[in-house]
Amino acid sequence: MEDIFNGIEPQVYKSQISVPYQWWAGETASKFFITLRDEKKILGKQCPQCGKVFCPPKKTCTYCYVETNEWKEVGPKGKVLTYTIVYRQLASLKKKVPVACGLIQLEGSDNAMLHYIEEIEPEKITTGMQVEAVFADEKSASIHAISHFRPVK
Amino acid sequence: MAKRRVAIVGTGQTHHRSHRPDVNGQELIHEAVTRALEDADLSIKNIDAILIGNMDHFEGINYVDCWSIDGSGGYHKPVIKLTTGGTTGSTLAIGGYHFVASGMFDKVLIIGWEKNSESDTTGAITTAFDPVWDRLVFAGAISGLAVEAQAYMAKYGATDRDGARVSVRDRKHACNNPYAQLRKEVTLEEVLASPMLADPIHLLDVCPRTDGACAVIMASEEYAEKITSTPDWIWATANRHKYTYLGDVNWGELDSMAQASQDLFKKCGITEPRKQIDVIEMYQPYSFAGIIWIEDMGIVPRGKGAEYIWSGATDMGGELPINPSGGVIACNPIGATGLIRCAEAAMQVMGKAEGRQVPDVNFAVSTGFGGCMWTDMILHGKKKPNL
Numbered sequence: 001m002e003d004i005f006n007g008i009e010p011q012v013y014k015s016q017i018s019v020p021y022q023w024w025a026g027e028t029a030s031k032f033f034i035t036l037r038d039e040k041k042i043l044g045k046q047c048p049q050c051g052k053v054f055c056p057p058k059k060t061c062t063y064c065y066v067e068t069n070e071w072k073e074v075g076p077k078g079k080v081l082t083y084t085i086v087y088r089q090l091a092s093l094k095k096k097v098p099v100a101c102g103l104i105q106l107e108g109s110d111n112a113m114l115h116y117i118e119e120i121e122p123e124k125i126t127t128g129m130q131v132e133a134v135f136a137d138e139k140s141a142s143i144h145a146i147s148h149f150r151p152v153k
Numbered sequence: 154m155a156k157r158r159v160a161i162v163g164t165g166q167t168h169h170r171s172h173r174p175d176v177n178g179q180e181l182i183h184e185a186v187t188r189a190l191e192d193a194d195l196s197i198k199n200i201d202a203i204l205i206g207n208m209d210h211f212e213g214i215n216y217v218d219c220w221s222i223d224g225s226g227g228y229h230k231p232v233i234k235l236t237t238g239g240t241t242g243s244t245l246a247i248g249g250y251h252f253v254a255s256g257m258f259d260k261v262l263i264i265g266w267e268k269n270s271e272s273d274t275t276g277a278i279t280t281a282f283d284p285v286w287d288r289l290v291f292a293g294a295i296s297g298l299a300v301e302a303q304a305y306m307a308k309y310g311a312t313d314r315d316g317a318r319v320s321v322r323d324r325k326h327a328c329n330n331p332y333a334q335l336r337k338e339v340t341l342e343e344v345l346a347s348p349m350l351a352d353p354i355h356l357l358d359v360c361p362r363t364d365g366a367c368a369v370i371m372a373s374e375e376y377a378e379k380i381t382s383t384p385d386w387i388w389a390t391a392n393r394h395k396y397t398y399l400g401d402v403n404w405g406e407l408d409s410m411a412q413a414s415q416d417l418f419k420k421c422g423i424t425e426p427r428k429q430i431d432v433i434e435m436y437q438p439y440s441f442a443g444i445i446w447i448e449d450m451g452i453v454p455r456g457k458g459a460e461y462i463w464s465g466a467t468d469m470g471g472e473l474p475i476n477p478s479g480g481v482i483a484c485n486p487i488g489a490t491g492l493i494r495c496a497e498a499a500m501q502v503m504g505k506a507e508g509r510q511v512p513d514v515n516f517a518v519s520t521g522f523g524g525c526m527w528t529d530m531i532l533h534g535k536k537k538p539n540l
Contacts, residue, residue, distance in 0.1 A: 013285045019276040021213050024268065026177035058223055059180045065197045065226045 028059040031071070033141040040135050042146075044074040044109045055109035075106035076133035077152060085122040098122050104131060104149050115143070119150035155254035158537055160377035160384030161503075162370050163193025164496035169334040169365035169484045172270035178212060181366045182224030182266050185489075189262070189368035192505075193380050197226035200370070201258040204233050204248050206241040207267050207488030210277035225264055238281050239294075240392075241265060242367065242491025243436065243521025243529035247390045249371045250531075254387075259373045265492035266366035269485070274362050281524055287399045294438070294524045295359060297399065299351035301526075302441035304405030306353065308456075311444060313353040315459035317344035319443030320358050320482055322468055327479020329469070329509040334363045334484040344440075358440040358482075365486030367493045374537075385499035388516075388532040389420040395526055402526050407442075409528040410449040410520070417530045418451070421538070423516070427452045431514040432501050433475045434494040436522040436529075440482065443467075443475065450518075469511070477501065477509040491521035491529065498533045 035041050044055035049064040055074045083102035100122045103112040131149040165188025203225050214220055218234040237244040242265035249263040282288045327333040347356040377384040393409040396402050423429050437443050444458035453461045467475040478497040481490055498519035500506040521529035
């Protein structure tokens with residue numbers, strides 16, 4: 001293998017691609033985020049056909065392919081469906097490791113939301129444990145309006 | 154070779170806009186799919202497989218086949234994503250044709266979509282150029298097109314006024330199309346007075362950025378005639394690629410379209426395209442292409458494109474109307490654009506084009522174009538093709 005560059009000085013052209021994005025949340029997600037910001041309420045949306053409630057909300061039912069119609073308040077308590085603990089400090093992580101993330105199924109919802117689990121030693125987190133939403137001090141129309149989930153005392 | 158006949162039995166599209174903050178990507182897709190299902194009077198349960206596509210990098214989502222299922226209706230169905238740059242929509246149509254013609258699936262849903270408003274189009278399109286050789290010099294799509302126009306003008310003496318005439322035509326046609334994004338007539342003088350982007354291309358010579366989606370349903374012969382009394386039969390498809398580096402292209406002629414046209418017309422026994430074809434929906438992202446590419450297609454001899462355009466032959470009511478929908482200059486949700494051409498051609502054959510209907514369409518051609526000068530083509534017909 002050493003001789004493949006025999007007599008050749010290999011050249012590498014270094015560059016970078018930078019593409020800014022702005023993703024429209026749409027009116028369904030927008031209503032969810034605005035209600036979360038202004039009223040500290042977590043909303044799900046229900047399918048008129050199968051009755052499933054989605055939180056995160058969906059405009060269309062995944063299973064019936066009809067538009068969801070009714071908004072339902074869900075949570076703020078729920079259970080951990082599954083979770084992981086991140087120990088490696090990747091550049092994209094805003095928090096300091098160890099960071100625990102879980103899929104939280106809120107009471108009244110049929111699907112689950114990805115969020116942080118805090119106020120507990122990560123090793124003590126279990127599947128099925130009861131958690132509740134802790135709202136952030138800073139108002140924002142995004143999922144960060146919920147700071148994290150913590151165990152129900 | 155096709156093992157069996159394939160027809161388009163339904164189409165649907167969104168009302169295309171510069172941006173759609175009221176919906177996310179899946180919700181946009183859902184609008185087009187719902188309309189196509191309604192048009193064919195089918196339910197999502199009737200669909201056997203789905204092909205979906207958009208431009209790489211435009212929304213920054215790389216698992217669209219999975220991510221889109223709330224919009225596509227693809228829950229627990231076979232879904233495949235195809236993405237080929239500007240030709241994504243036409244490649245999807247060709248892929249759908251292969252799915253059904255091969256005998257693998259009976260009823261296939263084909264979806265092209267784009268939310269152009271979500272990123273920097275020029276940055277994303279730049280990734281279509283070779284990073285070492287071409288990207289330093291060429292950014293985005295317009296410079297490549299300007300090079301083509303300049304080369305053609307130098308060879309055949311065309312002027313920017315000739316180009317502007319094509320833009321005037323398409324923008325006028327768009328006023329008949331309720332789905333088009335830009336529906337405003339312009340004058341030759343307005344085109345020529347609009348800002349120069351890359352000589353000789355003015356702002357009003359080129360396509361806009363658009364949010365939109367299009368869906369097409371194809372079915373095998375057995376089902377097609379039960380679904381609709383006016384199926385749009387796919388006679389043949391053709392596709393040609395030409396180059397690796399920009400410097401490899403024979404600028405001023407679109408060789409890939411010339412070869413794809415010869416292939417397409419030979420397969421179908423079309424010997425005089427100007428007389429035998431009734432309407433063309435051309436993926437024509439800027440005005441000068443409307444002159445150059447009809448020469449490549451063999452509609453008129455080399456150097457005669459501008460004269461033919463000025464004669465009015467390609468206007469509505471003319472000998473061979475081109476882009477009754479207003480085409481790409483009026484509306485360009487890129488991943489959907491090629492499929493919109495296919496859907497519009499199908500609507501012409503099916504007699505469903507309403508205010509933009511060309512009378513008595515027996516044959517229609519739809520095309521797809523990729524910014525690096527490659528071509529897709531489809532021949533649509535009212536009668537069944539020979540197998």
